[in-house]
Amino acid sequence: PNPNPPQYYPQYGNYYPPPPPSVQVPLPAPYDHHHRGAAPPPNVPPTEFPPSVHSHNYPGWAGRYPYGLQPPMPTPYVEHQKAVTIRNDVNLKKETLRIEPDEGCPGRFLVAFTFDATVAGSMTVYFFAKEELNCNLTAMKPDLIKPVTVSFKEGLGQKFRQPSGTGIDFSVFEDSELLKQGGMEIYPLAVKAETTLSADQPSEGEDQKPKTPNSQITQAVFEKKESGDYQVRVVSQILWVNGTRYELQEIYGIGNSVEGDTDANDPGKECVICLSEPRDTTVLPCRHMCMCSECAKVLRYQTTRCPICRQPVERLLEIKVNNKAEEPPQQTSQSPPLHPPPALHQEEV
Structure with a gap:
């Protein structure tokens, strides 16, 4: 109960109640809502209080409210996967892709590189090529420079070089076309290594699904050195295996x-x-x-x-x-x- 209840005075005209006393009697400390009686709450050890009870003596609580740091957030779960092996029958070693001067045709440059092959197939060099559906390449400037296709046999460490007279003349094209950067649809240079379909593979009529040969596509751009000469930089390599497209990383x-x-x-x-x-x-x-x-x-x-x-x-x-x-x-x-x-x-x- 409040020891200083408010005083009530009859309503008289021109009468004002006296001011409150100068010394106020302090109110008792508020008890927990579980103890509303006149007697003080029982002296219970803090450890006996359940976590849901807001006790003054409960560790980690100040009055009726908690204080301190919040518990840390749980670490997000990271997915763990196992790799699946995919057979690559032809592999162009991208660090060997380069251009060399054509001694038979001054001013032209030929594409050369080293590759491995476990089966026979064909190698096609495209200039200004665009990738279409099912990893098919289309030459966008066939009137200026046509694609060149060369067959190869199985073997490791094979050397490839374009036939003389089929190379590119950089003076015919603008630097903006040769030195493209960032995302692009047309690559200045693309090489497609395609395997030959074996005779034991089923034809289209047997399983009602057309078969396409496995292939590897290497897409590259040209870069200009300080000397003014051009060099090749590989941007990406793509695999086409059993009708599925993969990007090599x-x-x-x-x-x-x-x-x-x-x-x-x-x-x-x-x-x-x-x-x-x-x-x-x-x-x-x-x-x-x-x-x-x-x-x-x-x-x-x-x-x-x-x-x-x-x-x-x-x-x-x-x-x-x-x-x-x-x-x-x-x-x-x-x-x-x-x-x-x-x-x-x-x-x-």
Whole structure:
């Protein structure tokens, strides 16, 4: 009860109530809503209060309201996937793609590169090509320079060079057409390596679905050096396998994990977390192959940052590489593997 109840005075004209006393009697401290009696609340140890009771003596509470930091947000879950192997019958080594002067036709330049092939096929060089449906290329300036197709046989480390007289004359085209940057639909240079359909493949009438040969497309642009000469820079590589389009992506660190002629104790091959197991898991989208699968399973619940570059992690891709140097090489029952080893084949959506 209030010890200082308000005073009521009869309503008389020209009468004003006296002022309140100068010393106010303090009110008692407010009790918890569970204790409304006149007696003080029982002296109960703080540990006996359940978390839902707002007690003055309960740790982490100030009066009736909590204080302190909120609990941290849970770490987002990172998806862990396993890679699926896709056979690539023809591989153009993009670091070898270049242009060379044509000695037979001064002023023209020929496309040259190195490639591996486990089956026979054909190589077509396009200038100013546009990719159409089902990875078909269309030359956009066939009146000025036509595509050139050359057949090849199976074999590793083959050298390709355009026939003399079929190269490009840079003086005919503007630099704005040759030196394109950023997103584009027409690439100044494109090379399509296409395999030959084998005789044992079913025809269109047997399964009611047309068969298309597997192929690899390398799209590139020209760059001008300080000397004024042109050089080639590869922008992307695309695979067309069994009617599905894939875009090739490089994986950083996979070379240290698949080279069978190196020492097993060579630094750089082990997981950067446990420093003992070989690395076999790639972080996406930065594509750093830096962890073993066991550490990756633990890491995905604790952080969303790459251990190498600290970029956000969207997915973890496990790539199992069969690397046993002591085993003898496979015989003719299987085709030899391509070099370099297969990188991440991510389907474009």
